[in-house]
Amino acid sequence: MSANAQMATKYKNNFLKEVEEQVEMGEWVKMCMQCGVCSGSCPTNFHPGWEHPPQEIFMMIRAGKREEVLTSPSMWMCTSCYNCIVRCPRKLPITHIMHGLANYAHRLGVAPKMQPTRSFAKLFWNNCVKTGRVNELKLSVGLYFKDGLSQGIRNGMAMKDVALGLLKAKRLNPFELFGGHKCKDQNGIHAMLKKARELEEKRKALKAAA
């Protein structure tokens, strides 16, 4: 293999293409000019877990660092404040790309297991698609017990005054734990979600074929 061909193989990667096809708004990643305004504008201020700022993630995608990007907790740290989108000189929808990447990593099953945003998102989604309504009691109880039984009891005890206050004000119905209220057309919701997923798959297949 010639030196040229060797370098070409080294730098050749399909990850950017994969992101463009599979990730929502992924086609924008190539537009980043690495100015750094998104990272500098991010209020999460590199909290623990925010390893790679958006600008670095875009560069990693282009460099083909598939595993590092998809297993990173970074994009799960986005709080959707939209500061980056507002300021981006190239108008990249950075917030949406972050969510798109997180979602894609989750679907592939490679997203970090203990990432709290991911746990909450899963809990919320499963909770609300079941009956078409968010069951707040089940959601908060589920969140309390996410790290085991004893931690769950401790969390519950810490919040007991708030719960009693809500109960008194009739803002909390303990019977919601059993079934709970539902939307009128539960099957309709499920059919709609199924259809949406089909459409999405179709769109991605079209993109991949193009």
Add this chain to the structure above:
Amino acid sequence: MTAIVATNETILVVGGGISGMTAALEAAETGKQVVLVEKTAALGGRTSQLYRYFPKMCHPTCGLEINLRRLKANPRIKVLTLAEVTGITGGSGDYTATVRITPRYVNENCTACGECAKVVSTQVDDQFNYKLGKTKAAYLPNAMAYPQRYVLDASIIGTAEAEKAKAACKYGAIDLDQKEETMQIKAGAVVWATGWQPYDAAKIQPYGYGRFKNVITSVEFERLADPHGPTRGKLLRPSDGKEAKNVAFIQCAGSRDENHLRHCSRFCCMASLKQTHYVHENFPEDGKSTIYYIDIRAIDRFEDFYQKVKADSSVTFTKSKVARISLNEATGNPICHGVDTEGYHRYANEHDLVVLAVGMEPSVKGMSIPASVAADSSGFIEADPLNGGIFGAGCATNALDVNRSVQSATAAALRAVQVVNKVARAEA
């Protein structure tokens, strides 16, 4: 008012900056009749407001002086100052322009002795120094203004101040009865050289221009460095007059930004590289410049200049566009916040002064050129056959430095000459 003799073999040049002057001179030196219309009270435009040029670091006064000598020696050019073109009708080879002339209140008798300025006490914003200082309401537009004639600011007309100025003039040069005039000028071809304006930095909200006194623009910094400027050439920052020894330059302030100007303004990288010289020269011991950039666009032969600045140990380059500026209330120092691209380190750097390398916006943008002329998405005039005998020149056509503006103006003059030659042949 002297009558203007103009025919459809005359070339009308709109704008008396470096491009307009060049186009007018080049056309007149081929033997054509030229009318040069300038909106302000003196020729020279933004070039005359520069302290020095890149890359040779020479003074614009030198180049302008050469042009003024050519102009004075050439009887074929008629210069109108304080004049604005408000409408153009007709077509190629046969245009009629309407020109509005604002009164100067000073006639040709003026010898620029300055007696009127001595007796007037009212002060007005100094436009030549980007309002960084004040000037008397009877003023010479700038030290090497052409024409060398004073101007009375309209705000003192009808007051005792104006009468005082009139009484002080030994030459009968002050004429308080001058009125706004409108005239029609015939022309075969028009060169549109209305230049540029610095992008309004206050629109870049996170940088705090207008809120933080020590955040200024590159054109203002140019005036600070100039011995004729408001600080007599000393780099003193606006908030407290302290020496600005640690200066930050922020590139692409408004340029290459879909939220502001979509184009690259081309001259700002070189302007900031040049301005690091000013810091170094003012404070050879402890001057410090930091350039925040996305990428340095020192095009073609300017690469050498860039390499020399890079070798200067007082200049630091940080590859990052600053995300926002905050203020240290105690010191008045602006703090630049961002993340650098080489390592992704978050920084918060304090500086004495921040200079925004603002982008170039065509003056024609938003203003309807009084004729149908094609413009691109940034508002620059495009070369288009539909423009007929109207040709853009200099920064009205593109973001250009002085050198390239002169080239563009010479090209426009040649096209205008071709049009009037055709008219002349048809009439012969």
